[in-house]
Amino acid sequence: MKCDGIPSGCAISGLMSEEGRRIDGSVIIRSIANMHDRSNGLGGGFAAYGIYPKRQHQYAFHMMFDNIEAKETTEEFFKDVFNVDKDEPIPTHRENGIKNPPILWRYFLEVPENKLEFLTERDYTMKIVMQINSEIEGAFVASSGKNMGAFKGVGYPEDIGKFYKLEEYSAYIWTSHGRFPTNTPGWWGGAHPFTLLDWSVVHNGEISSYGINKRYLEMFGYKLELRTDTEVIAYLFDLLVRRHKLPMDLAVKALASPFWKDIDRMEPGQKKIATAIRQVYGSTLMNGPFSIILGHNRGMIGLNDRIKLRPMTAARKDDMLYMASEEAAIREIAPDLDTIWSPKAGTAVIGTLNAEVE
Amino acid sequence: MESQLPAEFIVNVDHEKCRKCKRCVINCSFSAIEFKDKVTPNNRQCVACHRCATFCPENAITITKNQLDYKDGYNWTPEIRKNILKQAESGGIILTAMGNPKPYPIYWDHMLIDACQVTNPSIDPLREPMELRTYLGAKPDCLEFDSDVSLKTELAPQVKIDIPVVFAAMSYGAISLNAHKALAMAATRMGTLMNTGEGGLHEDIAQYSDRIIVQVASGRFGVTSKYLNSSALVEIKIGQGAKPGIGGHLPGEKVGEDISKTRMIPVGTDALSPAPHHDIYSIEDLSQLIYAIKEATDYKKPISVKIAAVHNVAAIASGIVRAGADIVMIDGFRGGTGAAPMIIRDHVGIPIELALAAVDERLRQEGIRNRASILVGGSIRQSADVVKAIALGADACVIGTASLIAMGCRVCQKCYTGNCAWGIATQKPELVRRLNPEVGADRLCNLLTAWGHEIQEVLGSLGINAIESLRGSRERLRGVGLNQETLDILGIKHAGIGQ
Numbered sequence: 001m002k003c004d005g006i007p008s009g010c011a012i013s014g015l016m017s018e019e020g021r022r023i024d025g026s027v028i029i030r031s032i033a034n035m036h037d038r039s040n041g042l043g044g045g046f047a048a049y050g051i052y053p054k055r056q057h058q059y060a061f062h063m064m065f066d067n068i069e070a071k072e073t074t075e076e077f078f079k080d081v082f083n084v085d086k087d088e089p090i091p092t093h094r095e096n097g098i099k100n101p102p103i104l105w106r107y108f109l110e111v112p113e114n115k116l117e118f119l120t121e122r123d124y125t126m127k128i129v130m131q132i133n134s135e136i137e138g139a140f141v142a143s144s145g146k147n148m149g150a151f152k153g154v155g156y157p158e159d160i161g162k163f164y165k166l167e168e169y170s171a172y173i174w175t176s177h178g179r180f181p182t183n184t185p186g187w188w189g190g191a192h193p194f195t196l197l198d199w200s201v202v203h204n205g206e207i208s209s210y211g212i213n214k215r216y217l218e219m220f221g222y223k224l225e226l227r228t229d230t231e232v233i234a235y236l237f238d239l240l241v242r243r244h245k246l247p248m249d250l251a252v253k254a255l256a257s258p259f260w261k262d263i264d265r266m267e268p269g270q271k272k273i274a275t276a277i278r279q280v281y282g283s284t285l286m287n288g289p290f291s292i293i294l295g296h297n298r299g300m301i302g303l304n305d306r307i308k309l310r311p312m313t314a315a316r317k318d319d320m321l322y323m324a325s326e327e328a329a330i331r332e333i334a335p336d337l338d339t340i341w342s343p344k345a346g347t348a349v350i351g352t353l354n355a356e357v358e
Numbered sequence: 359m360e361s362q363l364p365a366e367f368i369v370n371v372d373h374e375k376c377r378k379c380k381r382c383v384i385n386c387s388f389s390a391i392e393f394k395d396k397v398t399p400n401n402r403q404c405v406a407c408h409r410c411a412t413f414c415p416e417n418a419i420t421i422t423k424n425q426l427d428y429k430d431g432y433n434w435t436p437e438i439r440k441n442i443l444k445q446a447e448s449g450g451i452i453l454t455a456m457g458n459p460k461p462y463p464i465y466w467d468h469m470l471i472d473a474c475q476v477t478n479p480s481i482d483p484l485r486e487p488m489e490l491r492t493y494l495g496a497k498p499d500c501l502e503f504d505s506d507v508s509l510k511t512e513l514a515p516q517v518k519i520d521i522p523v524v525f526a527a528m529s530y531g532a533i534s535l536n537a538h539k540a541l542a543m544a545a546t547r548m549g550t551l552m553n554t555g556e557g558g559l560h561e562d563i564a565q566y567s568d569r570i571i572v573q574v575a576s577g578r579f580g581v582t583s584k585y586l587n588s589s590a591l592v593e594i595k596i597g598q599g600a601k602p603g604i605g606g607h608l609p610g611e612k613v614g615e616d617i618s619k620t621r622m623i624p625v626g627t628d629a630l631s632p633a634p635h636h637d638i639y640s641i642e643d644l645s646q647l648i649y650a651i652k653e654a655t656d657y658k659k660p661i662s663v664k665i666a667a668v669h670n671v672a673a674i675a676s677g678i679v680r681a682g683a684d685i686v687m688i689d690g691f692r693g694g695t696g697a698a699p700m701i702i703r704d705h706v707g708i709p710i711e712l713a714l715a716a717v718d719e720r721l722r723q724e725g726i727r728n729r730a731s732i733l734v735g736g737s738i739r740q741s742a743d744v745v746k747a748i749a750l751g752a753d754a755c756v757i758g759t760a761s762l763i764a765m766g767c768r769v770c771q772k773c774y775t776g777n778c779a780w781g782i783a784t785q786k787p788e789l790v791r792r793l794n795p796e797v798g799a800d801r802l803c804n805l806l807t808a809w810g811h812e813i814q815e816v817l818g819s820l821g822i823n824a825i826e827s828l829r830g831s832r833e834r835l836r837g838v839g840l841n842q843e844t845l846d847i848l849g850i851k852h853a854g855i856g857q
Contacts, residue, residue, distance in 0.1 A: 205478070208821040208827065209822055209827035209831060211830070212826075212833075215832075218722065219725050219727060219728075243500075245502075246501065246503070247507060250503065250507070259487045260487075260491050261487060272509060273503075273507075276509055277501065279493045279513065279516055283826060283830065285826055287821070287822040288821050289478050289821070306823070307481070307823065
């Protein structure tokens, strides 16, 4: 179950309500469908936040199984490592031409207290995710966060969205992806978003520094099994923000750092920080063409590479923040906008949920 | 004993062109040309340093190999036979200089670099920033910030270099003061570093001290508190690629007034560097010396430890990092020397490509790669070697022989004789004078400028615009004609394998 494809081309779109208003999935489907020609039918997917409010304290594992044996092995494994509160098939609509889906099942899980003697809950869960992906043949964790989920597969994104009946879900953040891979793995796990815990990444581009980003992450115990660069992005955010506790605006300065010529002109306090970030986190710099939308439980971040080799447009309307590869994909769902702009190279657009939103 | 050894080279003089200006006679520092009514070569003395041919105004001189054929013998090569003759005549160790010339595999030449096509755009270095800046020194595992987003973590001292190529350790004694001046000036102009080697810091180059690595070697020549503090960083020399496990010996006749002062030894005495440091017999002793120097420099200078690439280099390097070194400098078995026994130079140590790959991987496995920078040398010949070394995991490369060639060296391997006709590896005032430090510095700057542009071209073709995105990115290298075990050690795939 390996993906050797390099994602390229591609369309991305994301939207969030800062006030935490829940929006149904048909909106994001319309947005990504508008960029149909940026995909080639070999992958589409969505991440949605706020979809399981009644189970928001449980880890929602969206699983893909190649066969029933993989499902049984995984379920045996879950019994050892989690308390399984509920499991059920992920609802799908089978009549729209999506071919050969794997077994799609979701589990609502709690970490038993006795497992947390030496690890935090999130480190523990991350370890389990890595273990399933690398050790259980035919099983893949599509998403593993709380109150969120990834819905992805092989097909055009609008077809994948209908397949998963996304119009029946309501979320305060939606991100989406249409894929144009340069070769044809045709593997469901290889579609975007890539996730780890509640991080999700949709990505247009290629990380040319993949080799060193991967080796750096491996030093911190990450297992990069998928051999795709998008996985690297999710893990880099996890390392810098969750484990090293860098503020988000500094983490993006490591991942798409300012040029030295600009750092040298900063005022001393800023310069010291920017210099230290590049000195210490040089191996996390994501180099090469990319535009990404990162989702997490408290917000959504858009980021371009440091010379903006891939497109990204952002817009606001009231409490709504939109980001997409093309302006048309935003206008399709929000024709009347307060502001619309092209984020500068290497400058993150950071959307944060209002503090009172649960 | 009358020598039976044949001449190695023949000096051919075109007497029709020769105007008998005797410039060649004056220029030859090996007594290989005399004037007896006409220019008369003494072929046995010729070392092929090209000084006469370069300076002949009529281009009347050529130098050829002495094509004296030997009875064929794959096993008993002419060189082996000549070495036996030499030793039968002298009873001594055969001395030589510069790097190992033997045809061992050169792994640099079996690695190829990736480039962008279609799916990711290459970048034009003439139009976009292309960053080579590198910081040498220990990095923490992570940065911590106070709640007001000010930096809480105190970083260990970092030395900035504008190009990831620094000049190798070559002592004043092994090379001339003018060569040292040229290296120091070029390092300053190019924002990189030169290295005093173990011969102390001459007062004439002290003005460049913030671009100078000062070395503490087993002889401790010229080491004072002032010396340690007049530096960008301090290097403890444990070993040298050309002669791992061997000390050094600067003969007394080279120790004149100036060298005597710089090394702090009496005029005319031999300067002996013992094989080991007599206060380092184990890793904990090295740690003591590292911290003694850190104390002496108030923790303001990174401390480098230089070792030769030997079989167990990965474990040794790991120990050095854990002992507190901020930089590990690894010198491969092809590294140069001013003088070494041929048996050591040609048969001891391992290639830098394999040593580097093993060290970088080991430090990563142990989670301590960030705790030290890795410098590598030992025959970095061209910018392509630099690119490949950085992709394997080096922070920067060290060039000795290449910098000498830039200043005029013809790699005749006679450094140990002190007769260098180019004014580089000599202390004879009339020869030293031949190297103009300003001109030498210009040539060194030109070399580094050219390499810098070439490295930028490669980065651009790789679609990356900062050197740190190449560092350790072995995914961008492929092997050609290497067996699986070598590929595994280098951590690269064979050409033809995709992602």
